[in-house]
Amino acid sequence: MATPSPRAGTKGVPRARREQQILAAATEEFGRRGYEGTSLATVAARVGVTKTLLHQYFGAKHDLYLACLVPVGDRILAAVRAAMQDSAEAAGDGRDGWGPPAPLRVLRGLFTALEGQREAWFLLHDTSLPAGSEAAGRARRYRADVDACAARGTADVLLAADSFDPLDADALSHAWQGMATALVRWWINHPEESVDAMTRRCARLFAAARDALGAPE
Numbered sequence: 001m002a003t004p005s006p007r008a009g010t011k012g013v014p015r016a017r018r019e020q021q022i023l024a025a026a027t028e029e030f031g032r033r034g035y036e037g038t039s040l041a042t043v044a045a046r047v048g049v050t051k052t053l054l055h056q057y058f059g060a061k062h063d064l065y066l067a068c069l070v071p072v073g074d075r076i077l078a079a080v081r082a083a084m085q086d087s088a089e090a091a092g093d094g095r096d097g098w099g100p101p102a103p104l105r106v107l108r109g110l111f112t113a114l115e116g117q118r119e120a121w122f123l124l125h126d127t128s129l130p131a132g133s134e135a136a137g138r139a140r141r142y143r144a145d146v147d148a149c150a151a152r153g154t155a156d157v158l159l160a161a162d163s164f165d166p167l168d169a170d171a172l173s174h175a176w177q178g179m180a181t182a183l184v185r186w187w188i189n190h191p192e193e194s195v196d197a198m199t200r201r202c203a204r205l206f207a208a209a210r211d212a213l214g215a216p217e
Contacts, residue, residue: 015057018047018049018057019057019058021047022043022044022047022049022054022057022058022064023067023068023071024117025043025046025047026038026043026064026065026067026068027068027072027117027119027120027123028117028119028120029042029043029046030065030068030119030122030123030126031117031118031119031120031121031122031123032119032122034122034126034127034128035061035065035126035128035129035130035135036128037128038061040054040055040061040064043064062130062133062134062135065123065129065135066134066135066138068120068123069123069124069135069138069139069142070138072117072120072123072124073123073124073138073139073142075113076110076113076114076120076121076124076142076146077142077145077146077149078113079109079110079112079113080106080109080110080146080149081149082109083102083105083106083108083109083110084102084105084106084149084152084153086105102153103153103176103206104199104202104203104206106149106153107180107183107198107199107202108195108199110180110184111187111195111198111199112195114184114187115195118184118187118188118191119188121181121184123139124139124142124143124146125139125143125181126139146177147173147177150173150176150177150180151169151170151173153176183198183202
C-alpha cells in the first residue's frame, strides 16, 4: 500500500488539518473513557475517516495515545512551572501582595492549559494503560514532575507559615494533587465555567475554607 503524501487528506481536508482533528477527538475519547475503553473505530468515526487511514497516520492505538499524551503533558507541566516561577518572582520583588497567591496562580495556569481539552488532564492519570508500556512510563514521568512542583509549592506554603514539618508537607502535597483532579473533574461537568470564572470560584472556596478554619490569611 502506498504511503500517503505529506499533503494528502480525505475529502479535500489537508493531512495536517486531518491529523489535528484526529488528535483532538482521540484526546477527548482517551480522557473520558481511558485507554482500555477507547476504540480506534470510535475515534475514526468521530472524525469521519476510516480506521485504516487512522492507522496510516498514527499507527497502533498505543502510538495514538502517545501522540495525544506528549503535547498535553508538556503543556500542563510548562503551565505549572511558569505559574510557580511567577509566584517566586512576585515574592522576591515584593509584589506578591498585588496578585493572587501561588496556589491560585498554579490552578489558573492549569485551567488555561486545559481549556478546550479539559478531559486531557486524565491522560496523565489513566490506570488502564498497559503496564510497562511507553505511554504508561511517559504518563508516570509527567505525574512525577507535576507532583514535584506541588511538593515544592506546598513546602513553601508551610515555610511561609513558620510551621514546616516534612510529614505535613507530604500530606498537604497529596491533598493538593487530589483537589486539583477533583476541581478539573467538576469543571468538565460545568462547561459554562470559563478559566476566569473557575479561578474566581477557587479563590472564593479557599477564602471560605480559611475563614471556616479560623486560619490567618
